[in-house]
Amino acid sequence: MCLAVPMKIISISTDRATGSADFDGVKRDVNLTLIENPCVGDYVIIHAGFAIEKFNVEEAEKQLEIFHELAEAMEGQK
Amino acid sequence: MKYIDGFRNSESEVAVSRQIKELASALDRQVTIMEVCGTHTMSIAKFAIRNLLPENIRLVSGPGCPVCVTPQGYINTALELAMGGKIIMTFADMMNVPGTKSSLSSIRSSGARIETCYSPESAIEAAVKNPDDEVVFLGVGFETTIGPVISIVSSACARNIRNISLLTSFKVIPPAMEALAADKELRIDAFLCPAHVSAIIGADAYRPFVAKYHRPCVVAGFEPLDILGGIKSIIEQVLKGEAKVENNYSRVVKDEGNPKAMSFINKYLEPADSYWRGIGIIPESGMSLKNEFSPFDAEKRFGMTIVNDEEKKGCRCGDVLKGKIVPPDCPLFATKCTPSSPVGPCMVSSEGTCAAYYKYSK
Ligand code: SF4
Numbered sequence: 001m002c003l004a005v006p007m008k009i010i011s012i013s014t015d016r017a018t019g020s021a022d023f024d025g026v027k028r029d030v031n032l033t034l035i036e037n038p039c040v041g042d043y044v045i046i047h048a049g050f051a052i053e054k055f056n057v058e059e060a061e062k063q064l065e066i067f068h069e070l071a072e073a074m075e076g077q078k
Numbered sequence: 079m080k081y082i083d084g085f086r087n088s089e090s091e092v093a094v095s096r097q098i099k100e101l102a103s104a105l106d107r108q109v110t111i112m113e114v115c116g117t118h119t120m121s122i123a124k125f126a127i128r129n130l131l132p133e134n135i136r137l138v139s140g141p142g143c144p145v146c147v148t149p150q151g152y153i154n155t156a157l158e159l160a161m162g163g164k165i166i167m168t169f170a171d172m173m174n175v176p177g178t179k180s181s182l183s184s185i186r187s188s189g190a191r192i193e194t195c196y197s198p199e200s201a202i203e204a205a206v207k208n209p210d211d212e213v214v215f216l217g218v219g220f221e222t223t224i225g226p227v228i229s230i231v232s233s234a235c236a237r238n239i240r241n242i243s244l245l246t247s248f249k250v251i252p253p254a255m256e257a258l259a260a261d262k263e264l265r266i267d268a269f270l271c272p273a274h275v276s277a278i279i280g281a282d283a284y285r286p287f288v289a290k291y292h293r294p295c296v297v298a299g300f301e302p303l304d305i306l307g308g309i310k311s312i313i314e315q316v317l318k319g320e321a322k323v324e325n326n327y328s329r330v331v332k333d334e335g336n337p338k339a340m341s342f343i344n345k346y347l348e349p350a351d352s353y354w355r356g357i358g359i360i361p362e363s364g365m366s367l368k369n370e371f372s373p374f375d376a377e378k379r380f381g382m383t384i385v386n387d388e389e390k391k392g393c394r395c396g397d398v399l400k401g402k403i404v405p406p407d408c409p410l411f412a413t414k415c416t417p418s419s420p421v422g423p424c425m426v427s428s429e430g431t432c433a434a435y436y437k438y439s440k
Contacts, residue, residue, distance in 0.1 A: 005082075006079070006081055006082075023079070024079055031199065031226070031229065033229070033342075034225050034226070034229075034338060034339040034342060035336065035338060035339075036336075036338050043081075045274065045277060045330055047222055047223065047226065047274060048169075048196065048197050048198060048223055048226040048227075049196060049197025049198070049199055049226060050225065050229070052222060052225065052226075052274065052277055052278060052336065052339060053274075053277040053278070053330055053331075053332075053336050053339075054330075055081070055329060055330055056328065056329050057081075057329075059328045059329040060081045060084075060329040063085075063326075063328070063329060064081075064084045064085070067084075067085075067093075067094070067303050067307070068087075068090065070090060070093045070094065070097070071087070071089040071090040071092075071093045073093070074089075074092070074093035074096060075089070075093075
């Protein structure tokens with residue numbers, strides 16, 4: 001029930017309360033009132049029609065890099 | 079999408095599982111890790127994570143699905159409201175949860191007005207469209223879902239909509255972890271903490287628990303590498319004799335969580351004891367509407383009382399929810415109890431432990 005996917009904000013209403021977001025071409029209206037300072041281009045986690053938190057791209061890249069290095073290191077050990 | 083596929087990389091998965099095996103070979107005992115989130119339960123089954131782990135690492139599922147822990151008495155009250163002519167709005171997962179005599183889907187086919195929705199905002203639209211009717215939204219969920227649901231009260235206040243209310247059975251996770259950790263029979267060594275609950279409450283929310291119960295707590299995302307990485311972090315802690323909170327889902331979860339969402343929730347709700355199906359009352363493990371918002375509390379508004387009785391019918395959901403048994407240990411599993419004809423709520427919701435086992439064990 002708590003499943004939620006990262007979507008990219010593509011537009012924001014003038015009162016900043018709602019907007020629309022995109023995930024691989026699928027668009028959806030989202031409520032933005034639960035997060036601080038939403039901006040177009042931000043990735044957000046959407047649950048039950050609400051953005052519940054921002055998705056931090058830099059942190060994601062860092063983590064992917066760690067896993068990537070790990071796989072390479074293991075490869076080298078073979 | 080890169081940020082999903084990237085965490086489903088089989089080479090890295092093999093690498094992490096090899097590391098886990100190496101680490102685990104230094105353990106002098108079995109380590110039991112509980113996940114308390116239905117989406118983790120699903121991912122673990124879907125990606126066959128157990129097959130990637132050594133024998134001395136045991137994963138058990140906890141009460142991680144809000145639908146599964148919603149008590150029968152709550153469903154009975156919802157059914158009563160529906161039969162009394164109210165429009166019931168709910169997340170679809172709730173439709174087949176068995177009450178004592180029937181379920182929402184069975185009374186809908188005999189004419190009750192029950193509608194499912196993806197966003198709680200639809201309930202507001204329904205109330206506006208049907209001014210002469212009472213709309214009741216079934217407010218179930220963990221911290222992740224509470225904010226979106228409680229926005230109904232906020233919108234209703236702002237727009238002066240008076241024909242809407244919530245039947246609440248909100249649950250919060252840390253007190254449930256305490257109850258499970260305190261249960262000597264269960265012997266849970268560590269917790270894999272939920273991803274999106276933690277997005278709201280923050281990784282820091284587990285610190286008091288860790289200080290009191292000295293069990294490693296690692297916040298992890300839902301992809302295979304997240305889960306494997308979380309397990310690895312836990313074993314590392316166990317080997318060092320440590321118990322601390324680690325946040326391995328920093329791409330979404332902050333230590334302090336989402337303060338805006340938390341203060342929104344705390345404006346309308348206050349902690350309350352709550353009844354968990356199969357487990358019983360856990361102190362302060364729920365949230366109920368503050369007194370000033372009682373016109374939006376369906377129980378008070380319509381003079382209802384949720385009676386927490388439980389019928390057994392041989393369902394062992396209680397033991398499944400506490401991680402005491404795995405679903406195949408239940409005599410009804412896959413025989414009398416299947417997703418198309420569920421006996422207990424763990425088989426109803428797609429995130430229920432029994433349903434996850436059923437779906438992916440085929
Ligand atoms: S298999 Fe069915 S009856 Fe058995 S514990 Fe699970 S939900 Fe209950």
